[in-house]
Amino acid sequence: MIKLLPTKISFRNIKTDTLFIYSGHFFFFVLLLFSIYFYKERILFTDSAFQYFKIINFEKINIEASRYGAILPQLPTVLFSKLGLNIKLLTIVFSASFVLLYYAIYVITVHLLKNAEAGFVILLVLTACISQSFFHPVTETHQSLVFTTLLYAVLQFQNFRYAFIQPVLAIFLITISFLAHPVALYTNVFVIGYVAIDKKQLKSAFPYSLILLAVILAVAKVMLTAGDSYEGRFFAELFQSSETVFNLSETQSLKFFVDRGTTLYLAVIILEVIVAVHFVRRQKYLKLFWTLGIQFVFLLITVITYNNGDATLMMERAFMPLSLFAAIPFMSDIKHKRESLRYIKPLFLVLIVLLGLNRIYNQGKSFKLRTAFNQELLKKTAQYPNQKFIMNKEEMDNHFLAFWSNSFETLILSTIDVNVPTQTIFLANQTENYKKYTEQPGMQIFMGADFWLEWKIESLNPKYFSLPANKPYLIISMDNFENDAD
Template structure:
């Protein structure tokens, strides 16, 4: 999977590195010979390190732009590989892999969006915690890494709150996600509470001391007045029509995956998780569609829906697919194959 994405990233390097925001950041990196961090989204340094390194090595413009286009695939692949091989968490690794394809279409060419990168980092964060729980010990290195990832996630992109809190609730329901399946990742209530508390503390600090004009402008899309306007006539909103137009052509994997999860939880009588998954989908869809009820360019709107795919991918990789196979032994070969 990541090899195919890497080949496509190289082949379409111009389309990916010279498009809107990415073109501006390309110019800033080359002109200043340094990172081009915007609105305190410091997590962008990981992807920007590749074109910057290419620049320092004296590569021509084409080489720098190829490195820039390829960097976004390499960051996701690195997190996937670490989750699979270092942390031994194939469910989270598979989730990272599937996240890169299930809803990605137009946004393949709008690569710099930090919200997309933030989701893979969020999954890696929870994979690290699950690894420590499985080992039964927390080394100083793992504690420091987890502590450092919390502010990284908070500052990465505002939309990271969706996959972060969904994962926390998901693992808190039914005591241990995955039930009696020994191969599913597990997180204790103590770990979940500490993680959520740390995230909320950093998030509050960011809102109080590091808020910026760009995020403030985006917040105006989600006022109560706009929500009532949308709910008053949701069917005829331009954003709603845009979503349904693209559902059969771009998001066609979403409905069958969600249907599979819903049927599984109905058969398992797992009411809390069923409520969580369906409620998260409905709430997430309403929020995104409210924010873009006037419509807009779909390549941008698509990136707002991408974090919502975790609402179906996490249950699919942690609960559903392992139950369809013997003791979840499919996870490792499936993750390796996709990687």
């Protein structure tokens, strides 16, 4: 008879890299579940709704502001739209595709490039300084930061079979991260310089050539961007900043950051303090100067560029790179040789991610109330045959924050809901300015947003959207439904 001896599993035998890898897989699974559960809240919301509408309406890739890095997460949606997938599943695919892209980069980072700590940086980027930004997936800042983290892993990897592979991959990642979002100038330069200091490459031409590429891309972006475009307005704000520099304390952007210093940005600030103290104690002054210097420049330019403020999710997006600036030095340099302290670092970082996921979930519950309100409103407007409506924006804001994209949001939401006809509600600051759309039944128009107001009904994809061409818009008010209830 064979006696089976019990196997003793000790927590101390588990490597910290293993903890990072498996917790990373788990957390990405949670993010994927969130992207599915909150698919309406993520996609039927401001820019995401508009871009998603264009993707499925024209069944092709949509590029905004020449940000070609946005192509990758759109590919599954374009493919499935051509295959005739219904709009509900298509919306779920679009929401999940962003998380799946980041997960694919995570797998490459931890399993091909053997860098578990860089892989966990991706998770910190996606959770540490995020609340509303999770519900703005089309913002290319997320993609840019994730690609920059992959660049860091490529530069740290030493086992490429052929020497030319590393520079080729580095050039590709610098380019694609910049094409995703110009904020890559700061993050790419930071990563290249940090790795050069870490690997003692300051006498090599390699890091300087990569930094030069990043700068050339940035200069070309500024020179080729039209002054009246979305990005052109931000560049203009920066170049006309002489007065703002002397009034930083009065800017809305600095106020936004300071007000959230003990909440949204607390974890990042703690990481920064730990890293700075560590560098001073270990006399790593070059790393200290580089880390704090890049962040100072980034914060200064960001505060100036967004000095007039913006919507909360846009301001969150603007400060997102702070998580990368803090996470990479912390993951790379903070190490405990003592056995008893070895797990403090991974457990602390896991806690940061858990708190971030909890913050995202709570924000999602709040946005679900907004979705429920819009669904209930569409049930009430369904009693009218017009299917096309105009409502005062201020009246809507009294219930939930509404955006310029409401026409597209309600169009898609009503199409997803099989219990109501396809409808659209255009929000106007002054409804009387749009009366011509209520008086001409033959005007075959779908009203989108002020910057692109008139869409021919015949231009809508009949696979998804069925608005009447021969009916005028109807101006409605919440009072209509209250009176009906009476």
